[in-house]
Amino acid sequence: MRLEGVGKWFGSLQVLDGIDIDVKTQEILTVLGPSGCGKTTLLRIVNGLILCERGEVSFKGEVVDGPRPEMAMVFQNFGLFPWKRLDQNIAYALRIQGREKSEIDRLVSHYTELVGLGGFEANYPAQLSGGMQQRAGLARALAAQPDVLLMDEPFGALDALTRETLQEELLRINEVEPKAMIFITHSIDEALLLGDRVLVMTPRPGRIRFQFDTGFGRGRDLEEIRGGKRFQALRHYLWEAMRNPEAEPEPIPELVLE
Amino acid sequence: MATDAPAATGISTDEKAFWERIKEPAVYVRLISLVVVLGGWELMGQTGNIDPVTFSYPSAISVAFWDLIASGKMTAAAYESSQILVAGLLIAIPLGIVLGILMGRFRTFEYAVDTYVFALYATPVVALAFPIAMVLGVDFVGKTTIVVFFAIMPIIVNVYHGVRNVDLSLLEVTRSFCSTESQRWRDLIFPSVVPYLVAGLGLACGRALVGMVVAEFLMSISGLGALSQDYIADLELDKGLAPVVLLMIVGIALTKVVNICETKFSSWRVRQES
Numbered sequence: 387m388r389l390e391g392v393g394k395w396f397g398s399l400q401v402l403d404g405i406d407i408d409v410k411t412q413e414i415l416t417v418l419g420p421s422g423c424g425k426t427t428l429l430r431i432v433n434g435l436i437l438c439e440r441g442e443v444s445f446k447g448e449v450v451d452g453p454r455p456e457m458a459m460v461f462q463n464f465g466l467f468p469w470k471r472l473d474q475n476i477a478y479a480l481r482i483q484g485r486e487k488s489e490i491d492r493l494v495s496h497y498t499e500l501v502g503l504g505g506f507e508a509n510y511p512a513q514l515s516g517g518m519q520q521r522a523g524l525a526r527a528l529a530a531q532p533d534v535l536l537m538d539e540p541f542g543a544l545d546a547l548t549r550e551t552l553q554e555e556l557l558r559i560n561e562v563e564p565k566a567m568i569f570i571t572h573s574i575d576e577a578l579l580l581g582d583r584v585l586v587m588t589p590r591p592g593r594i595r596f597q598f599d600t601g602f603g604r605g606r607d608l609e610e611i612r613g614g615k616r617f618q619a620l621r622h623y624l625w626e627a628m629r630n631p632e633a634e635p636e637p638i639p640e641l642v643l644e
Numbered sequence: 645m646a647t648d649a650p651a652a653t654g655i656s657t658d659e660k661a662f663w664e665r666i667k668e669p670a671v672y673v674r675l676i677s678l679v680v681v682l683g684g685w686e687l688m689g690q691t692g693n694i695d696p697v698t699f700s701y702p703s704a705i706s707v708a709f710w711d712l713i714a715s716g717k718m719t720a721a722a723y724e725s726s727q728i729l730v731a732g733l734l735i736a737i738p739l740g741i742v743l744g745i746l747m748g749r750f751r752t753f754e755y756a757v758d759t760y761v762f763a764l765y766a767t768p769v770v771a772l773a774f775p776i777a778m779v780l781g782v783d784f785v786g787k788t789t790i791v792v793f794f795a796i797m798p799i800i801v802n803v804y805h806g807v808r809n810v811d812l813s814l815l816e817v818t819r820s821f822c823s824t825e826s827q828r829w830r831d832l833i834f835p836s837v838v839p840y841l842v843a844g845l846g847l848a849c850g851r852a853l854v855g856m857v858v859a860e861f862l863m864s865i866s867g868l869g870a871l872s873q874d875y876i877a878d879l880e881l882d883k884g885l886a887p888v889v890l891l892m893i894v895g896i897a898l899t900k901v902v903n904i905c906e907t908k909f910s911s912w913r914v915r916q917e918s
Contacts, residue, residue, distance in 0.1 A: 433820055453822050465817040469835045479821045
């Protein structure tokens with residue numbers, strides 16, 4: 387997946403400028419930025435929901451000019467159909483793709499179990515907690531078996547505890563079924579914990595400010611990372627950078643990179 | 645359930661449930677209110693404070709009600725009335741749904757017809773009775789048309805708002821997962837219109853009844869409207885009000901039917917009160 391010089395205007399207001407991003411297979415890229423910096427707009431462009439005026443998004447060498455089944459989005463407000471049961475919601479993408487009934491049943495029960503929602507298939511979204519609804523949102527996206535998962539602040543509407551649980555779950559699931567992921571967030575911790583690479587954006591118009599590899603490796607233990615020096619130093623560094631959006635970013639401290 | 649009843653007390657669970665229910669304010673306050681109002685009205689009648697030529701009272705109306713049923717007049721009139729009511733609703737409901745959907749979904753269609761729809765919605769339909777009679781006659785076709793005009797407006801307007809108020813974030817979900825237009829209607833638009841439609845149907849049924857009586861009063865006299873008007877003209881108020889009671893019962897029954905449909909189609913809504 388590649389973005390080259392993407393620029394986007396809403397009327398005369400420029401929201402994105404010169405965005406170049408390369409996402410490698412199975413890489414988790416977290417995009418960090420303050421509210422209103424065009425993160426969500428960027429993700430919608432990647433998904434093909436809206437088009438950019440300048441530049442180009444391409445996937446496996448093909449230009450993205452509309453939504454395609456190889457990408458699946460997990461939405462901030464969950465985006466579940468309130469009148470569909472949980473299993474029907476999870477089956478949604480598969481039904482749209484016109485899969486065989488037996489295949490849909492198999493995939494739905496597999497992903498329902500994988501996200502830990504076994505036993506809740508017959509419930510309607512309103513009967514479930516926010517955390518469980520987003521597990522369903524994740525299961526729906528995974529069931530579509532995309533190459534790229536697009537995560538639009540998926541845990542932003544959840545309480546802190548649920549959020550941490552789901553971060554761990556997401557990494558666990560990604561160990562089992564690795565996929566490339568673009569993960570939008572405004573939480574520094576979340577960006578560091580989940581990302582193989584963190585990309586920091588500036589607001590109005592959204593530009594790439596800097597990016598770096600977190601270097602925590604796969605199979606990471608979030609508890610251990612949180613307590614580690616490297617995480618603390620990177621966290622402090624990002625915090626300073628976010629607080630002074632105008633300042634030229636200092637180079638990442640050597641100590642951190644070891 | 646019946647086997648769970650404590651045999652020793654000799655009170656069945658049904659009986660118990662009845663006494664439990666009657667303790668709720670919603671039940672006993674209503675009962676007391678009914679007793680006071682109907683009882684007071686009846687008392688006024690019994691003590692000769694109501695002139696039977698200008699008004700009547702509950703027991704007299706009840707007797708007249710059973711007399712009219714027994715003589716077959718009420719059933720004949722109701723059968724006549726129900727024909728225009730049912731025909732009117734059978735035209736108004738599908739037509740209203742189609743027009744509402746077209747208006748909600750296609751801008752061009754909306755701009756082409758919204759002036760008339762909202763103008764008619766704001767117009768008291770009674771005022772249309774005479775022009776309709778002139779064009780379509782005063783019999784079945786004319787009367788059914790009146791009922792259609794009364795009933796169709798809330799259906800069109802509600803369905804239109806339902807289509808319009810489709811959740812935009814869910815619309816984006818359907819787009820993101822590459823849904824086709826027909827799948828989008830099935831998964832998103834129809835289900836979101838249902839609550840609006842049901843609310844519109846409730847209003848439509850009430851208005852259809854009004855339309856039916858208006859048509860029977862203003863066009864060729866027939867049915868329950870005629871029955872009531874004839875007796876009132878003869879100053880037999882008790883018999884004149886009996887058909888009104890029947891209309892009231894039909895109105896309540898139609899509302900109930902719509903409520904039942906509403907519960908059936910919105911099982912996914914988690915009840916807040918329970």
